[in-house]
Amino acid sequence: MQRIELDFIGRSARLRWGPRVLLAAALGLAGDMAVSYVQLTREVRSNEAIVARAKPHQSVPAGSAEEVALARDAVQRLGLPWTKLFAALEAAGSRSSPTRRAARSRSPAKARTISRRSATC
């Protein structure tokens, strides 16, 4: 069964401290919020001032056509895989040496040179 709330003294007289405590708590919270708000506003303002003081980036002036061509050439050179290229060339060179010699020995120019020498002898 529910409790019976019946009193001949008005609620306002009986619960006089309750609202006061609530009001005090509410005022305390409101004060805390106000202090936080002021602090945050100051922080935002100082940060905005820092941002405003910072120098903006200067745009790079466009170079002449010759400079651009040089730059492209440099980039192209730098972009080449030199190490791999040298390695491949060295490998190809070492593999083809005896063949070249053989090929050179069989070349018509060499043969002509030999036959001419034998004829003069």
Next chain:
Amino acid sequence: MSLLWRNKQLRVGLAPDRIYMSGARAIELAANDDGSWNAPVAALASSLGGMKGEAAVVLADQFVRYTLLPYNETLKTREQWLALATHRFNTLHGPRAAEWQITVTETAPMGARLACAVDRALVAELMEVFGKANMRLVSVQPFLVVAFNRIRKTVGNGSCWIVVEEPGRLTLALIQRGMWIAIRSRRADSGWRNLLPEILERESAFLGLAEPVTRVIVCAQHEFDTEMHDAWRAEAIAYRELALAAE
């Protein structure tokens, strides 16, 4: 309210023939058959010397008139219920009711409303007495309400009679399946203990109860033998204990 705060509160039980005060002996007064509150209030004023803090007063049912208003869904506001209660008291007691302070409260969401009336002058006098003693009167409640709030958990959603004994008078409240059904007040002599079954049977017949309620919670001024009547399941609580019980 903290326990420390509660302990500081003076509790007073005001009856026509005596004053109960927490932490002190009861103050016996001269026989007062007419139920007047002037003598007890005057005695209270002279016994508050040196006290301070808050005070709560429990009024004897002899100073209070009760009526139960059946639930009516057309009545929506507290003012409407108060108007009905005022009309009911005017019908029952005549022009005297104009001098009364009337309060209405619900007993259950869809249950009857309990209306209580007390002399407006009594409440004003109590305020003045405690004000002069530099004390703050925070509560004035009728005994039946205080007693019910103390025992309501034991009643639960069951049925019982609550019988409050005061000198020369019995207040009978019937609760059935957790709902307030009736409050009756009647004169009684010192032999009421022996006649209690007959009194309750008569009230049951008057109310036309389909099934008898055999549980009785007695708030007696003195000892009450709960084994006295075999057909009834009786429990007894001391009047003083209930009058001074802190909430």
